[in-house]
Amino acid sequence: MKLVVLTGIPGSGSSTLLGKALDSVDYVHLNYGDIMTEIAIKENIVQDRDALRKLSAEIQKEIQAKAAKEIKQRSEKDNVIVDTHCTINTPSGFLPGLPIWVLEELKPDLFILIEADPDEIIFRRLNDDTRVRDTQKAKDIQLHQEMNRATSMAYATLTGATVKILYNHDNHLDSSVSKLVDVLNL
Template sequence: MKLVVLTGIPGSGSTTLLNRALDEVDYVHLNYGDIMTEIAINENIVEDRDELRKLPAETQKEIQAKAAKEIKQRSEENNVIVDTHCTINTPAGFLPGLPKWVLDELQPDLFILIEAYPDEIIYRRLNDDTRVRDVQKAKDIQLHQEMNRATSMAYATLTGATVKILSNHDNHLDSSVKKLVDVLNL
């Protein structure tokens, strides 16, 4: 069984790509943020997902650890792909989405980074009325993607996993999905 972590900053299209690819691969999809949200709501810490990133870092870390244990339990008998964020841009700075104690629990085989051009990400965020997004400049989006690259390599160093970077540019969804399916089927 394989455990794959798929990441991308908000607006990169990582969830869209994954949802399309899941029709063609034998993986159970677990969204880290959804599991964290369920835990935080059940513990009366937040009312919705968008409040998670505004919590103090220590509270986020506690919820991350609980989510890792739950994901690991769910991944015992199936190929699992975990949809999450590599880093979270908080008011105090970038927070690792998968700190060492989470990686120690998960022990993923592969990290897949989904990236897009900053202008594409800005446009996608502006047109997504399902979430409340912070407005960012292109240079800030680029920095966040660069932080994800560096962080994913650090994660790979700690776990022995590999890192694959896939582009998801506008008007290329089908070819991006095919590339993702090919990587998952290796």
């Protein structure tokens, strides 16, 4: 069985691509944050996902580690694709989304980064009424994508996984979905 990590910065279209690709591949889709939330609710630590980020760093790390273990167990009987953040752009700098203790537990086979042109991402974010996002300049979006590339290669170095970058340009959704399906079926 395969364990794949799929990531893209907000507005890259990673969720849209994944949603459409799942119709054509034999993978179980797991969202890392959802698994963490389920564990924290089951253990009566929080009542909803938004409360996770208010927990102490130590408790968040414990839940994060438990989520990694649960995801790895699922990947032993099914192909699993984990939707998560490669890096998080915080006011104090970029934060790795998959710390070493998570990578050591997950041992993913492949990292897939979904990217788009910064102008496309800006336009998508401005037209997404379902989210409230900070406004960023194209150069900041490009930097975030570059940080994801560098970080994913560091993750690959630590795990032996490969890294694949797929582009999700406007008006090319079907082609992008097809490329994602091809990579997942290798």
